[in-house]
Amino acid sequence: MTTNATTHGSAESQTQTHVANNQSALTNQSVLVVGGGHVGLSFSLLLAHHGISSTLIEKYKYPTVSPDDASAPTQYLDSRNTALSRRTVQIYQEIGLWDELQSHACRIDEVHVSEQGSFGQAKLKKEEEKVESFGQVMENAWLGRKLLLAVKAHPLISIMDGNLVESLKQNSDSVTVTFKNSDSETASEQTLTADLLVACDGRDSSVRNLLNIDSSLYDYQQSGIVGVVTTDKPHEHVAIERFSPAGPLAVLPLTDAQGDGREPTQQGYRRSVVWVCPKGEEKQYLEDDAHFLQTLQNAFGQRAGTFIKAGKRGCYPLTKVLAERQVDGRIVIMGNAAHTLHPVAGQGFNLCMRDAHALAKMIASQGMKAEDIGNPQFLRHYEQARLKDQKRVIKFCDAVLHGFTHPNPVVKFTRNLGLLAFDKIPNVKPLVATYAMGLKS
Template structure:
């Protein structure tokens, strides 16, 4: 008999995970609170709450996972490789550079707009016979017994009762399922919001990704499809976002980018609509409770400074599927609590390393103390000059050493 999994949360992690499970002949019921958009126009990718204006820098490991799923050709049409990474601090001497050619890799990863990533994933999910997609559904209860997990939900006034051997909660930073399980979470508010948009520059991006630490916040400028299009992710102090949003502030925003980046990208000519997202770190105290596993932002929400959040979630999902596949091969229960605890334990080293790194970068570069600025800029120089450091960091950033 085919064993079934319920996934709560149909964002990019939930969709990706459902496709990994379906490939292993595991039946999936995928529940999403928000109605998905209709894709009537082949050239458009409408925003959804889970596929919004943000972009994802897919690590080499994430790209490999999508290749295994047979999805990369469709995703590649909307993605752009990162061939170089430049890290600098405004008004300081330190700099570090990584080149894919020197590290003997095709690229460090690929940048894709979340709206397109979501569209490709959703289109594939809708074709999968092993996935039942239920959107516009509100989960109202999560309980479990020794042998099964139970979901109560509502959809268009109709009550639903669902049962499975395993529930995977990928329902976001404010996860209902996490709270229903009684699992606490540590929360750190960075007192920042991320300003996100797309810009056009006079110089081609040449597949270079920039990370520029400024007094306003760590500014990431990444290449997008189209020779002169770049994505901007700029965390700024909470409460200052109105200064950067709205059509009337277009030129002010472009001028600030120009001042921060100088002429590395040429002239910042046009900007799209800006969106803002609050930034905080949310870490669940447990990730496996009985027959329920927390996944994605429900398990760990981290700062986007190094673009590692989604890639970490993809590695979590991939390892969980491996554990479930091994259970199937032995004809054993895929919701076995002890096995799920083993999965959680296996992921802690990778998770803690990424979480600590991202948090340290944010805190370290936010401090404008002159002595600390000297130390970190000396560190950037050392990174650029000392043999052996670059390959180690490059492999780590690509998710190949996790």
């Protein structure tokens, strides 16, 4: 077992031992992280911030990135954009990464919420809530690039990309993962053993499946069309949430293509867009720019100005996937592997970041006491500690989605009255703003 030395990330803890017959076992690893998307990369950095070593196994081969390369980012993850809550920004500030991320993040100063064809609307303003911003919007390609550069530069993080996990084995004091190169059928198997494994490998998690952890799946029968559009009116750091019969829509502020998020002279005509459509209607929105722009115009009116240009768009099926449990022995299921949510209100990634932050902090505390960081009872305590926040966010997303898409005229009238009353009822705005910023968990 490896507790003290590995928890404090000593040089000896990262020693790699190679064995015969083309198999290798890397020993003395504190934490194995399976899945190197945004959550996995961020979690490894959070561990490293506490002096905890980790090895990250990612099935895809990462692109070559250089801190000196100022060109457009490589789309190695996806074409989406992420709304980072105020709490998520604080987490990146804690580990000293926000100054680097800020260069391509655009703050949200106001949030406008309305329903297509109805009278109700509500607004949140940062001045009224006395905050610097409600959050920041960043293109996933830039976020992934910055996180990957930070991970590759950190001496406490080892990367084994281009490798697919094939099996898992646990005993009383360790967990072992067997994997091999995902691009070669003839590649030799390798193994890694550690005190703890954290699976951040997405909605269709291979680790979750290998553990036979059941998950509930709800198919919204919708697709999310995401990308970047340009308008003739500057965004002025306003996020617009619009509810239509098809589902929730959003237009969020973005930085200029090569601009700096801190630069006050930015023109600000680029916007992130999320368009939700029924399954089977994706093609017309993906392939026909003119149709896509006109559809956005019809839905948003002139709130964002005139939509004049559409960039390349991606399409993602919208489902809710919830793991039956998030801990199995010395293994923790995290990120979309634990809970994949509808993108309404932009809560999914921010919830994952709060999970990651909490677990890294608890592991650090466990290590400082020279306790076993993979102790199953300790990990179940983490799971219980996070359930309240998770259930609250899941319930909130479902309530917003179903409440604003219900076709009943009485329900529609009631929700629009609610939007109008939003500005008038005492203490409602601060409460909603606090939840939206991820500051109440």
